[in-house]
Amino acid sequence: MMDNKRNYMIAIGLSVLIVLAWQFLYMNPRIEAQRKATEAAQQTELAAAKDKPAADPTAPAGSVQGALPAGAQGSQEMSRDDAIAKSARVEIETPAVIGSINLTGARLDDLKLKEYHETVDKSSPLITLFNPSDTADGYFAELGYIAGEGAGSAPGPATVWAAPEGAKLTQETPVTLTYTNDAGLTFSRKISIDDHYMFTVEDTISNSGTAAANVAPYGRITRYNKPLTPSVYVIHEGFLGVLGSNNGLTEEKYSAIEKESMTNAKATGGWLGITDKYWASALVPPQGVAYDSRFSHFTDGKPRFQADYKNDAVAIAPGQSTTLKTLVFAGAKEVPVVDGYARDDSWFGKLFASVLGGKSETITNYSVPRFDLLIDWGWFYFFTKPMFMLMDFFFRHIGNFGVAILLTTIVVKGLFFPLASKQYASMANMKRVQPKMAELKEKFGDDKMALQKAMMELYKTEKINPVAGCWPVVLQIPVFFSLYKVIYITIEMRHAPFFGWIRDLSAPDPTTIVNLFGLLPFDGPAFLHLGIWPIIMGVTMFLQMRMNPTPPDPTQAMLFTWMPVLFTFMLASFPAGLVIYWAWNNTLSIMQQSIIMKRHGVKVELFDNLKGLFRRKKPAETK
Template identity: 45%
Template structure:
């Protein structure tokens, strides 16, 4: 009866863990990218690219909208698109080196789209002011060239017919940074006052979830401090948004892997902020102070615009070379920023050395386990000592089972006499927590692992393992729900964890014994939806730990020997 009660209690506790994790993980610890492959007839094939939602009646096909206006092409090694000469907008941009899916015929990732097309997302530049005719969203600019490319700037010109000339000089580097110089020349008879601005406008929320561990949506750095506290729902509830007066910094919109950011002159003070509008329209904008331009003079304001992938080394490089305050914080590293970036750079270096991200993860696991080996030796020595004193502990528990305070005193005295520390075995586990969390963040947030293959059926380490026995490894044309679609690697995780627990000294408490026997299979379900790269790390860590335990058991035979009988 007692064993049945313990078993029932262990099952209930495990069920609570599993259900509670399911409810909380999407909010606090998002799992992986959506599956990018599936197994059909035993072969791994890419999933088709998701179709866009049906457009509203007022939304037109993107190609039609782009063809309606005069444009300047954008051609760089990593970007392709065009500048809309009507309104001076960069509103057509794809990332040439990144694909939507792992399929060979997949389209490149689209970042910007013109207004009036699905998922409108663009940047624009202009001026506000009183008593002067200014260019607006319907102004058609004249371009000095037909292609914007690295080393080939383009100047947009417009004159208001009253003596003022407006210029927007556009430059782009080989990666994702645009430099925009807005110039007003006053050829009139009197002084004018103008205020230059730049904006990023987008329609709709990010397709990536905004969670406790990964911020998506409005983002920026103001006066040296990164701000992750504003999201799309805040702007829905309060369209007035938030305004900041900042010297240096940047602002824009961030998705999981992509970023648009307006970067003012880092020495100037600007007004910046976010606004909301109807039908999920959002805007990030910056405006410089009003400038008085005397007759015969001209004033230039320089702004940079980043539009591309959040590559760690690239963001760090821009931050250093251009002096942009905390541009690297476009990636929501979180509390362990100081620890996660070294983990990333080590993993990225290993990847560049071996050319396979999965192998790099395994090598990282070996390095971590190697660094922790001295601690593991102390852990096993402590476990051996604890096993020797277990009979004495059990005798004390029997003797003082009705006097908890006295039992604690006698147990503490026993630890001191035998020179053992019951918490020593917890140290490796505690050290593993920040390492595992740091790796989780690195594998979840950094684009460097996106669509990276490993071997055999694993074609994307940032997505869940697609090979599951529930449909006979793809031989049955059925896609089980993600919660139960346990892949081969999560199953291997459960098996290795179970074997690892079996190697540990058995717990004295029957309930703990039951919980430890069930937990590996609980974690098998929990980890099924996580990035394959993270599960691979855990599996490799378990296998190394098992090998390490085997070797250390040979050094500490007391752990394998039968526990001595309790003193009478």
Template identity: 40%
Template structure:
């Protein structure tokens, strides 16, 4: 067998091995079991400290019942619906109006925040802590606020809440929201006492119990995400449970991430995020903690202690992002509001230098073509165009090697029994004809990091969620829903779930096209004479077909498009070099060989 075939087998085998390892390490995600859910009632911050309160949790109630327990103010924006509670001023009822739980048009909209006392309660809360030496009552999680102005929170109408502590301090919260997902909460305190008071404002995001839709997928970060002066820090929920108790935090497992002047902290899910964003330039302490007794995860931003002179009023503003991780919106917030590296709230992974440009290219293609499937195909053309010089050189080298086959056969006959001399003459032939025997595998190897990066982009970015292509492919972030087991929808039963063992083999139309395209691409070259090597080549496309059948259909679409373009490229380049691949003869050769052996 010639070196070209050996290199092609090596490259294909390496691709297979890497993707197999990837498949084993990162299997299709399964929904994690829902952890026992705690809900909460809260206690005010302890006077004399400048920390945030520790939240407690009674038994859970149905969501509608928990919402009805407190007075509420409606939230109404183009992207958000819900309400916030006058108890504690909690922002605790958020619906993402542009997103549904499934691709069904009648599916419920996605719920982000739920109130204290409900299953999976998840909310934002603001207040003040009294510093050492100040014994004044301060607003906390159980404070009953009154509405001073505004009857509904909209982009055009902010709402102001007021609470008088009865001891000479008047607190206000001014809540505003934009047309997307960003709230601004401005806290003020007016001192009508005769002496100075020292107070520290804080913001909290709390969620009780593990998220019900936690993916537990190695490729995806879910949990705390923080940016502290240019450093991205990530803590999974399990990592929070492994922290050390902090006596200054009531024994809660706590990590003080940093004292920073530019940054943010919050919780990130697969597609959604809640993030506290102090005004850029405002010094704050970022804290993540977990309270085992109440099964409460919490992120805090704690601002420095502020001195409020008699007759004076001070204020502190903090932004709250609560919504979908849409790249263009995060980029705009980053650029327009100066939020440091806000687009890195999306989990770009270790290969961010590939995933970021790949996503941006997809984004541009989607804006131009209006269809994410067409954008993936367009991206495939773009990648092939970028790699064309290398591919051209590789395929020219392969063509020259084919042209040298008669001369190599003569060398083998002439040096029969002397492998060292044969190798020397073959290498001299390559050098004389300027042929690189290793060039044939480079295009295949370069596809591996691109493949993995595209997989990451398709899996983590919300722009691919529920993105349709054509026909039966209504969600490119999910596996092809068709299956040969039900005759591709012609038979009256559902296809097996792709996370089951039988589901892995019940592949659909797109994976089958992948196998066929890879098989035809192989047939540009004759099969190796060695039976073992020929068997590996024959089985490889079909193994890949079943392996990738459970992957996102957008990724399989990329692979089919890539194989098709590669086939055309290689065929035309080989013909331009005087080599005429006989694809039909190579396709039928295994069958003729089998007939002869029979």
């Protein structure tokens, strides 16, 4: 049983080692290769698009049922400033976003996020989310209509809407656009926005003609290019949506849609869109009307990705009007904001809102079905989200996410303290019965069945559970990966500083031992990058492992010795916040283990092991 326990612990260590090796040796090179391949493919596509006079790159192509309208032909690629200056616009400015609405198509195609910069330098450019369709990085949201019987021409990509002179969209001043067609239909579009990232579009369609008219609302988010930095396995980037009020999340990666477009089942309620690591855009169709939807990739001219929907046709009788409400989210995936849009009035929803606090108190409750799934919390969401909430709680009171990670680690260690106490108590009891176990081995010799039975009786008599010490290790594995997920996916960690040289907890430690931590004027090869915090983590892991006697088996002893070194190099490419957590967790474990082992009368082997490691052998011992 002692051997089984030791082997079980080695298996756990090797499992973690394999995962880290896979990240370091396979995923990181693969991400870099994908990034280069994506850049090359985009350049090739752009060159092909310039040489091929094809269909309008802004056209939505076909819909699931019935063609969406085509836009103006012959648009040419131009700079962002020229594309914006080309058409009449309504300015947008709120505390969170700045940009404009293109009156041609009433598109949201110019949007920057005022609270986020491209780098940690606050003077760097703002994050640009939406770009006009005439640019190389076109990305926009559009709402329109498909004309049915008696409707005449319905507003689409080429429709020029009218706006009041001097109109400006702010969180306090909505804007109303109008368009009247040749069949007597007047479309009045009221656009409003909250303090964050949710646009509300209310379309009132009035029929002043003599015949009934049918129009089918549609919406689309179109994007020309994928993110330049491909995502890793811990986060979803691409298409997603909750297609139906009572349905779960649907996710499709860019690569999958490039191979084959996806037509979704007819649904009522829900939302759909496109997500990146930190940013997203989503459409929330009118919730009481059924719609068809799809995730597509088009190569007819300008290659583009598109998430779109088309509602069933709406009939407007002569002299009557109808109003449809659509929501458009475009912005940063801030946890309290996204949760606020999905927040309900149940006690559970109120609990989350009260814990998150801050921005959640100022967010309009749109009750978008399961909109909180816009953030990819992963399989361990029941660990991941509460862990973020705990860190966010500390951050709001302290103002430093690095310190919040340290305090969260203390709380987690406190929660696991009873299990850790049992672990080290089990170690003490196992050490106490070692002489009796040796007697049993001598008594039964090679009779393994009899020896196993005798050992089980011994454990029962001494009230020892030989595998009790493994549970803390097993349970801390999902906690570790949950923290990794939190640090990697949450925008709150992006560009969050700690102290000193750590200016971004979501990025690797920028220092490296190759240039003596910045003293020499070069960076050295990437695979040798080894920062200060990974080294600190490696030292603490080494000391923690030396708390226990070195295994007598040579293979186990070699693993025991080299594992801290391997982990040090592997974690060098991980986010600094995760490395700081691991180093601090190791330090707390050393302190905790020392206290518990002394309490149970077990000798702390750290100093003896360190002395033995550096003690030279006597001449008589050398061969």
